[in-house]
Amino acid sequence: MHQSSLNFIFCVRCNGALELDVFSCSDEIKEGFLLCKKCDILYPIVSGVAILWNDFVSYLSSRKELGGQLLNEAKNSKLKSHIKKTLSKVEKNVEDQTLIEKRWATIYQNNSKSKFYSKIKSILKQIQSDVSLEHGCSIGTISEQMAKTSKQVFGIDKSFFAIKAAKEKKLSNADFFVADSLLHPFANQKFDLILALNLLEIIEPIDLIKTISSQMQKGHLIISDPYDFDRGKNSVKRTVNEKELRDEIKKYSFTISSDTKKESFIPWNLQIAKRTELKYLVDVVVAKKL
Numbered sequence: 001m002h003q004s005s006l007n008f009i010f011c012v013r014c015n016g017a018l019e020l021d022v023f024s025c026s027d028e029i030k031e032g033f034l035l036c037k038k039c040d041i042l043y044p045i046v047s048g049v050a051i052l053w054n055d056f057v058s059y060l061s062s063r064k065e066l067g068g069q070l071l072n073e074a075k076n077s078k079l080k081s082h083i084k085k086t087l088s089k090v091e092k093n094v095e096d097q098t099l100i101e102k103r104w105a106t107i108y109q110n111n112s113k114s115k116f117y118s119k120i121k122s123i124l125k126q127i128q129s130d131v132s133l134e135h136g137c138s139i140g141t142i143s144e145q146m147a148k149t150s151k152q153v154f155g156i157d158k159s160f161f162a163i164k165a166a167k168e169k170k171l172s173n174a175d176f177f178v179a180d181s182l183l184h185p186f187a188n189q190k191f192d193l194i195l196a197l198n199l200l201e202i203i204e205p206i207d208l209i210k211t212i213s214s215q216m217q218k219g220h221l222i223i224s225d226p227y228d229f230d231r232g233k234n235s236v237k238r239t240v241n242e243k244e245l246r247d248e249i250k251k252y253s254f255t256i257s258s259d260t261k262k263e264s265f266i267p268w269n270l271q272i273a274k275r276t277e278l279k280y281l282v283d284v285v286v287a288k289k290l
Helices: 003-007 054-059 062-071 077-087 098-110 114-123 141-147 161-167 203-215 242-250
Strands: 018-025 029-036 043-045 049-051 129-135 150-157 172-177 191-198 220-226 254-256 268-271 276-289
Touching: 003 077, 018 049, 018 203, 029 077, 043 062, 043 077, 049 161, 054 077, 062 077, 077 141, 098 203, 114 141, 114 220, 114 268, 114 276, 141 150, 141 161, 141 172, 141 191, 150 161, 150 254, 150 268, 161 172, 161 276, 191 203, 203 220, 220 242, 220 268, 242 254
Parallel strands: 049 172, 129 150, 129 191, 150 172, 191 220
Antiparallel strands: 018 029, 029 043, 043 049, 220 276, 254 276, 268 276
């Protein structure tokens, strides 16, 4: 974590200011805590990654194997003790997402040269911004491009493995956090460029768009999705189609660019394994709030 990021992030529970307790630091903070004195919550920083989650017990309840890895990676005794204490409280009968999130981080790394990403990068080259945010940034493939035309970039994702991979890009003007898009750590911070790519099947679309609008007074929004909503018990409660997505965006005073007013079908192919490939056709919307 970059120490300068402290100027932009706040407690996800109460929006209070955060204080740093640093245990290990080189070019950036490797280990420590972010402390909210208002509600007395501790957010751990492990291997350079700040985990800004509302409930660390809940986070590790569905990632027990990750908890063991964090315990092994942590060097400081206070940090180790905090992780141990958290692991002692986790719910036992919760499916572990560790290997799934680890596998998908690798899949995204192996497919970082997809035509879909090239399309998004070509759009970004035309947009200059001061402070930018990518929701669901994964391994930072697109955030890295954002950093070329933005003064400061932030990326958030629920996957520790994806965020760790993004951090390994060592971008001086970009920082990445484990965080929930709907309980984000930016309080009232405003951004002039926000991206949310292919997230609508895992985050409630209406809630996400509302959150994004609250994070922007003016600037650009790039949002995309293949509308693959059938996720069984993990499906979102309210889906949107191509028209409904655009209508919802326009409710918040965004103007949709002329070349994305109609739905698009941009190929996004993901090689999952040697003999397995996912092929999506993604709809991209570019909008601006004046």
